[in-house]
Amino acid sequence: MSTVARTDASEIAVHWKEEEYIQPSARFIGQANLTDPGVVERFTEEKFPECFREYADLLTWDEYWHTTLDTSRPPFWKWFVGGRLNASYNCVDRHLAAHKNKAALIFVPEAETEPAHALTYQELYTRVNEVAAVLRDFCGLTAGDRVTIHMPMILELPITMLACARLGIIHSVVFGGFSGEAAGLRAADSDSRVMIYADAYYRNGKLIDHKANADIAVRTAEGEGQRIEKVLVWRRHPGQDLTNAAMVPGRDYYMDDLLKGYRRVKVAPVSVESEHPLFLMYTSGSTGKPKGCQHRTGGYLAYVTGTAKYYQDLHPEDVYWCMADIGWITGHSYIVYGPLALGATSVIFEGVPNYPDAGRPWRIAEQLDVNIFHTSPTAIRMLRKAGPDEPAKYAYRFKHMTTVGEPIEPEAWRWYHEVVGKGEAVIVDTWWQTETGGFLITTKPALDPMKAGSAGPPALGIFPVIYDENGKEIPGGSGKAGNICIRNPWPSIMQTIWKDDDRFVRQYYAKYCRNPKSTDWRDWPYFAADGAVLAPDGYYRILGRVDDVINVAGHRIGTKEVESACLTVPQVAEAAVVPVVDEIRGRMPTIYVSLKPGVADPQKVSEQIVATVETIIGKIARPKGVHIVPDLPKTRSGKIMRRILAAISNRMDTGDVTTLANPEIVEQIRKQVQGEGPVEMQEGPEDVKHFGEQE
C-alpha cells in the first residue's frame, strides 16, 4: 500500500510525492454539463448563500421559497424556507411528459442467466403509486411517520423509498447486509411501527434467506419497547416461497399479495415543507449507539441534484452505474435521488463485483453501454487484484468515473484511470459523509485537472478550513495535517441526529464553535472528524478518520459497537477493537479480549466472538483477527489504550508506555501478536497512528 501524508513537513518529502496533474480529454469537455469557468465566480463566499438558488432551481417547487438560509437557531440551519415540494414528484412524475418511455432504473440480477430488467419512468410512476397506496391505506401511515426498510439491492427498494417520499413518510433504510438485530435497534430508535423486507436475494451465487432477519428485528425492536405492527415482505420472485421463515399471521404480509388490491391506484404526492425530513440514515459515531442522521427534503434534494449534474455529469441520455449499495448514503444520494431528479438512467446491481469472476462489472458495462461508473477504492483494489487485465477484454467506454468512501492510493487510482477508464474517462474523487448528504470536495470534471490520491478543491459553495486541536488554522502548503472543517452551512447538511439535538451539537459543532450565542454561521464551523492536508494548489488530501471509527471498505464501523457485541459473549471480560490495515478493505477491525477466569477453550471463544459480531452487526464488521490476551494495556485511571493495540497490530512504534498501569503487558501482547523474533517496524497511516487518541 502506498503511504499517506504525514503531519511532519519533513517527512512528506520522503513518503508522499506530489502527483502530476492529468487533464480531462477534449472529448469529455465537449459534452460536459459544467464547462463555464465563470461558475466559480457565481459561488464565491460573497455570493453565499444565494448561490445555491442555482441548485434549487433544478427542482420543481409546489410553492417557491422566500428565504435561502435561516440561521436564527444555530446550528439548526433551515434552507429554502417557505418552499413546498415533493421528492417523489421531482424524481418521477415530472419526467413523464418528456421521458416516460425512458429507463429510469435498470435492474441487473446477480445470476447472468436472469435477464436485466429496465423500468421506464412510466412504470416507476405506476409502481410507486401502488406502493404508496399500500402504505397509506393498508398501513395507515401518514407524513412524518417513520418506516424502517431493510432490503437488498432490488428494484423494490427505490420504489419503496419513493413511495414513502410521496407521502412524506420518513424512510430509514438499513443496509441489507446488516443483521436483523442491527435493523431492529434502528427501527426502535426511529419509532417505526412498520418494517419492510425482502424474502431473499442472491449474493455470491447463493440465495440468502433475508426474511429470517425480519423476525430477529421485530424481536429486537420489541425488546427496546417498540412494537412492530406490520412487516411487509417483497418477494424476490413474486408468487414463489423462497424463505424458510414462517409468515406471522396478522403481522407479516407479502407485497405481491397486498398489491393485488391496489392496482392502478394513484396517490397524489403530498406537498411538504422544504424542511420536512426526507429520511434517516444511521451511521456510526464515536460512542456506541448509531446516530440517525436526519436529512431534509428541499435542501438535500437540491444539493444532490446539482452535484450529480455538475460533478457526475449526468445527462438524461447517459447510462449511469453506481456500484454502491442503496443502503448507504452514496446510494440514496447518487443512485436514487440525484440521478432520478435529473431524469437519468440509474443501474441497480444485485450482486457482488467479483462473482462469478472479476470480469462481471465490465460485462455489465458492455451489455448496458454504461458510460458513467461510480465505485469505491475497496472495489477498485479488489478488482485490480482479482483481474487486472479484465477491463481490456470488454468493449465498454466510460466517459466519467467516481471514487468515494476512503482515501485512494495513487497506484490504485492509476489502475482505475488507465485500465478501467482506458485512459479516457475523467475521474472525480469525491469526499463527503453520511452527515453531509452530498459531495463536499471534488474536482469539477471538465474544469479542474485530476491529481491521483487528492480529492481536489472544495465543491462549489463549500468553504473548508483545516484547524489544529486548538482551533488555529493550518494554512495550505504548510505540509501539516489537521482536522478538516466546513466553515459554512450548505443545503444538504443533516438537520440533526434523530431525537438527539444535543448530541448533534456536541459531535459536529461544539469543538470549534466560536460563540454559542452567535447566530452568524461564521461562528459555527462543522467538524467532520477527518484529518486532511491542503496542498499549495488548493487540493485537499484526506487522511481518514480522527475519531475512534474504523472505515471498513468505505463504511464507518463504530469501535464501541463492535466492543459491546464482544461483551455479549459470556466468557469475555474486556474487549478493545482497533483498525488494522488491509490490502483490499482499507481497514478492518481487529479484536483484543481478556477472558474471565477459568475459561477452558479460548479457541472456541474466538470463534464465538466472530460469530457474535456477525450476528449483532453484520458481516461488514467481521474482524481480521481475534487476540485473546491476559490483560489489556490501561492507563492508571483504568482506560484501555487502544492506540497501543493499534500500533502492535500494524507493526508500528508503540511509543512511551511507561506511564501505563501495566506497562509489562505491552511487550507480552506484542510477542503474542508479532512473534518472538525481530519485526520490521512500519510508519503506519495517519488514522491508525492517532487512533483512540482522545481517550
Ligand code: WT7
Ligand atoms: C467517511 C464517511 C460518503 C459516502 C461513503 C461513506 C471517508 C469518504 C472519501 C474520499 C477519502 C473518504 C471519510 C469520511 N471518505 N469519501 N473521497 N477520500 N476519504 O460515507 O460511511 O459516512 O463515511 O468516509 O473518512 O469521513 P460514511
